[in-house]
Amino acid sequence: xxxxxxxxxxxxxxxxxxxxxxxxxxxxxxxxxxxxxxxxxxxxxxxxxxxxxxxxxxxxxxxxxxxxxxxxxxxxxxxxxxxxxxxxxxxxxxxxxxxxxxxxxxxxxxxxxxxxxxxxxxxxxxxxxxxxxxxxxxxxxxxxxxxxxxxxxxxxxxxxxxxxxxxxxxxxxxxxxxxxxxxxxxxxxxxxxxxxxxxxxxxxxxxxxxxxxxxxxxxxxxx
Numbered sequence: 518x519x520x521x522x523x524x525x526x527x528x529x530x531x532x533x534x535x536x537x538x539x540x541x542x543x544x545x546x547x548x549x550x551x552x553x554x555x556x557x558x559x560x561x562x563x564x565x566x567x568x569x570x571x572x573x574x575x576x577x578x579x580x581x582x583x584x585x586x587x588x589x590x591x592x593x594x595x596x597x598x599x600x601x602x603x604x605x606x607x608x609x610x611x612x613x614x615x616x617x618x619x620x621x622x623x624x625x626x627x628x629x630x631x632x633x634x635x636x637x638x639x640x641x642x643x644x645x646x647x648x649x650x651x652x653x654x655x656x657x658x659x660x661x662x663x664x665x666x667x668x669x670x671x672x673x674x675x676x677x678x679x680x681x682x683x684x685x686x687x688x689x690x691x692x693x694x695x696x697x698x699x700x701x702x703x704x705x706x707x708x709x710x711x712x713x714x715x716x717x718x719x720x721x722x723x724x725x726x727x728x729x730x731x732x733x734x735x736x737x738x739x740x
Contacts, residue, residue, distance in 0.1 A: 518723070519716060519718055519719075519723050520717045521715075521716050522716070522717070524692065524709070524712065524714035526692055526693050526695075526713075527734050528735050529633060529634070529693040530633065530687050530693065530694045531634075531635045531636070531694070531697060532638050532680075532683060533626075533635060533637050533697045534696070534698030534699060534700070535646060535649060536699075537698075537699035537720060538699045538704070538718060538724075539649075539650075539653060540617075540622075540721060541721065542583075542720060544612060544616060545612055548610055548612050549588050549612070550576055552606055553571070553591070553592060554569060554571070554572040555609070556592070556597070556605050557571055557572075557595075560597070560605065561596075571595070575588065578591075583699075584700045584702050584717075585700070585701075585702040585703070587640075587674065589673045599666070599671040599673060600670075600671075606645070607644060607645060610645065612649060613652050616652040616653060617653075618652065619721055622654070622655060623653065623654045623655045623659065625728045626660075626724075626728075627659070628732065629731055633731070634661035636660055636663065636683060637650075637663045637664070638674065638683050638696075638704075639666070640665075640666050640673045642665055642667055643665040643668075646665050661687075662683075664679070664682055664683045674703050674704065675703045677708075677710060677711060680713075692712040694713040694714075695714045695716065695731060696713060697715065697724075697727055697731075698715070698717065699717065699720060700717070701715075705717055716730060716731070
């Protein structure tokens, strides 16, 4: 289901999330939970049983409150540093193995990119994001620009600082930026607090409807 959070602006930049937005979230949840569990054991010395309880807590959050659940926020709240999490995840997470080419995603992003710059803002590392985008078929070149975990330091989404990095890079006021993501509190709310608009989706199948709305908003203001 698509939900539009409209700020009344015509977008001059559209920012997409990656996990659960451009490929199905089911491909993300299992591998990321496994990696988090092993991280508690290997880096914190917890027993597998204790680590399993932490993972079960996160899994339940995902099940009952997906919109507000960030795996990155979860591990940071449990004492891991952002760079520690980034490096551990980069070395062990292989989401890309389950991702399949998606001509619809490629087509919809290209349709929008013909009208307005599009960006990717992801808590994945640059390498992981590039691998996933290649597997989908869009590639990094399918976006006007990509901002990854490597670019935002200790302020990943949902920290508004991640969005400020993107806004500074593109030189666009937040009031003219729209986000597209599968979690309101992670992908849309921080931008909304800066003045932007957004659209929540449940996955890549919702992208055509979201892009239809954005195309309708941007087309009338083009010369």
